[in-house]
Amino acid sequence: MLSTTDHTADHIVCAEDLVFSHGERNILDGLSLTIARGTVTVIMGPSGCGKSTFLGLLGGRLQPASGALRFDGKPVPRTPGPDLFRMRRKMGMLFQNSALLTDLSVHDNVAFPIREQTSLPEELIRILVLMKLEMVGLRGARDMMPSQLSGGMMRRVALSRAIALDPVMIMYDEPFVGLDPVSMGVILRLIRSLNDALGLTSVVVTHDVSEGCSIADQVYLMDNGRIAGNGTAEEMLGSKDPWIRQFMQGHADGPVRYHHPAGDYLEEIRGG
Amino acid sequence: MARSAIIIRRATILKKFGAVRMEPIMKLGQWTIGFTCGLGGACVFLVVALRGAARSLLRPMLIVQQLYATGVLTMLIILVSGLFVGLVLGLQGYYQLVSFSAESSLGMVVALFLVRELGPVLSALLFAGRAGSALTAEIGLMKATEQLAAMEMMAVDPMERIIGPRLVAGIISMPLLAAMFSAVGVLGGYLVAHVQFGVDPGMFWSSIENGVDLIDDILNGVIKSLVFGFVVVWIALYEGHRSVPTSEGVSRATTRTVVASSLAVLGGDYMLTAIMFGGF
Amino acid sequence: MHNKSLELWVGLFMLSGIVALVMLAVQAGSSGSVIGETYRIEARFENVGGLAVKAPVRIGGVRIGRVGAIRIDPSDYAAVVSLDIDAEYDTLGEDTGAAILTSGLLGAQFVGLSPGASDLYLESGDTLEFTQSAIQLESLIGQLMFNRSGQDEGR
Numbered sequence: 001m002l003s004t005t006d007h008t009a010d011h012i013v014c015a016e017d018l019v020f021s022h023g024e025r026n027i028l029d030g031l032s033l034t035i036a037r038g039t040v041t042v043i044m045g046p047s048g049c050g051k052s053t054f055l056g057l058l059g060g061r062l063q064p065a066s067g068a069l070r071f072d073g074k075p076v077p078r079t080p081g082p083d084l085f086r087m088r089r090k091m092g093m094l095f096q097n098s099a100l101l102t103d104l105s106v107h108d109n110v111a112f113p114i115r116e117q118t119s120l121p122e123e124l125i126r127i128l129v130l131m132k133l134e135m136v137g138l139r140g141a142r143d144m145m146p147s148q149l150s151g152g153m154m155r156r157v158a159l160s161r162a163i164a165l166d167p168v169m170i171m172y173d174e175p176f177v178g179l180d181p182v183s184m185g186v187i188l189r190l191i192r193s194l195n196d197a198l199g200l201t202s203v204v205v206t207h208d209v210s211e212g213c214s215i216a217d218q219v220y221l222m223d224n225g226r227i228a229g230n231g232t233a234e235e236m237l238g239s240k241d242p243w244i245r246q247f248m249q250g251h252a253d254g255p256v257r258y259h260h261p262a263g264d265y266l267e268e269i270r271g272g
Numbered sequence: 273m274a275r276s277a278i279i280i281r282r283a284t285i286l287k288k289f290g291a292v293r294m295e296p297i298m299k300l301g302q303w304t305i306g307f308t309c310g311l312g313g314a315c316v317f318l319v320v321a322l323r324g325a326a327r328s329l330l331r332p333m334l335i336v337q338q339l340y341a342t343g344v345l346t347m348l349i350i351l352v353s354g355l356f357v358g359l360v361l362g363l364q365g366y367y368q369l370v371s372f373s374a375e376s377s378l379g380m381v382v383a384l385f386l387v388r389e390l391g392p393v394l395s396a397l398l399f400a401g402r403a404g405s406a407l408t409a410e411i412g413l414m415k416a417t418e419q420l421a422a423m424e425m426m427a428v429d430p431m432e433r434i435i436g437p438r439l440v441a442g443i444i445s446m447p448l449l450a451a452m453f454s455a456v457g458v459l460g461g462y463l464v465a466h467v468q469f470g471v472d473p474g475m476f477w478s479s480i481e482n483g484v485d486l487i488d489d490i491l492n493g494v495i496k497s498l499v500f501g502f503v504v505v506w507i508a509l510y511e512g513h514r515s516v517p518t519s520e521g522v523s524r525a526t527t528r529t530v531v532a533s534s535l536a537v538l539g540g541d542y543m544l545t546a547i548m549f550g551g552f
Numbered sequence: 553m554h555n556k557s558l559e560l561w562v563g564l565f566m567l568s569g570i571v572a573l574v575m576l577a578v579q580a581g582s583s584g585s586v587i588g589e590t591y592r593i594e595a596r597f598e599n600v601g602g603l604a605v606k607a608p609v610r611i612g613g614v615r616i617g618r619v620g621a622i623r624i625d626p627s628d629y630a631a632v633v634s635l636d637i638d639a640e641y642d643t644l645g646e647d648t649g650a651a652i653l654t655s656g657l658l659g660a661q662f663v664g665l666s667p668g669a670s671d672l673y674l675e676s677g678d679t680l681e682f683t684q685s686a687i688q689l690e691s692l693i694g695q696l697m698f699n700r701s702g703q704d705e706g707r
Binding site for chain 2: 559561568576579615
């Protein structure tokens, strides 16, 4: 997998003018972004701005209404089944609630993609699984069931499953939600260290500003289905744009109103 | 008070102009569109699921695991219910037949009822309640916890890995469960006839021999239960797969599975019986 | 270990299902309706009463076949009953007679054959010549009552 570690400027993901609609509403409305190989790219934005939808499109689970999306030089949307599966073998994905297979042990969960995609002998699979689990520090938990794990441990197991087939890119969907500070620190360190040690490209989708900024090589801010701003973490934190300032610093009121649009307060109380 | 009076007046005015009367018709239209979409979705799902099932045949271990979940775990309730149904059939049959001094045909009556109707139908209903609802809940939860999406992202086709084996296992286990139901039921009927009422065992078994036909009764019963098994698992998997991925959505899907598959089994039984025994 | 017990249970399940099927099949199977070799002969009756397709064909109370079809011969409106006789009973004489009998007073009707003395055996497609139609209980009772009243008047 070392061949993919060329830190050239070429882009592993290239999205142009993506539109995705659900019913009447355009969830993605002209989204364009590029992700450089070998970097940690953090996509941030308020809830419901279409961040997770973008990961769905990138994984080929959702189809855009229009626009182009290329992964590793090949277009993703409407790729036929076998080609799409070949493409997905180069992607790992960490889901928000880990998505471990509940009827399999930790070991079998990590072994699952290896067993499904290869016909390696069982002894070799065991060694591979132990290596992957060691990377996330959970070799000792290999015989436990997912229901016995804490949220942070589940996410680490899911992470070791995501890297089981040595992907080129890992997508993280809200990896910091619902974690205690220690687990959070562990996950943050893992994202950075796995990215550098394995020469991966990481795409992190989150709404946690400080955590996102602490590991990001590049930050994209999303709002209403399009990119509102991008740059390094420092650039974003120092931005003069009022919307970006409000989001990055978490002010309650600003361009994003605190109040849902409503009639005059006093009038409504009197008239009720 | 004044407000509700206004509302009532407004409603009567609307009624006069026919706006209210349109509503049931619109409801019917909505329902029809929804039903047709559901049916179409179920058929598309079936085609994909059958393709997955065909591919899953190459991986018998997955099917064996599902045979355990759908077959073995349903076996106990099938055996117990079959026994009780047989006992009741024996009792009721005896009370009715003895007034014609025809209690020697009790075996035939019990066996025919079980093999033709009660075996396939009741075991399919129990199967829908026990295995069908479990399948829907399982698939629904896998969807809600993104396990299905995770599989797709690991380049594993859930249709082949999850849906297919369950479809195959359901179709295999249903006729076997129905046969167990009927066999245990006949034994139950025999217990009542012989132990309680002293009907001659020879008469009991020979009336079964004379009255039950291998092709007409037993084979048709097996065909019925094959069809029921297929329909119940199809509905269960489809409902699970299209369920709204929340705890409420999954529980609704589970209910829908039991209701829809029970109706399908009972309605389908009428049609199958008409075709098989009506001489069409 | 887990896999072993799972396999065992599934094996038990399959086995008991198949045993149940076989048990039901064997119970029904000896009725002779198994797709065995049969040959078909015909018998013409004036009246078949309540005879039904698949009713047994018996000699001396022993089942040797079943009624395959019942139809009307359009030329003389006689009822033609096709009898499927098990192939092992291939030595029925040509002068075998057929009657439609009833098991018990109200039981189901069946075809009873009375063996003849001929050395020539029936073959597939042959027609029985000596037949006796179904006895109809209601006409029998009618006759009895009619005769009774006639006797009373004569006295």
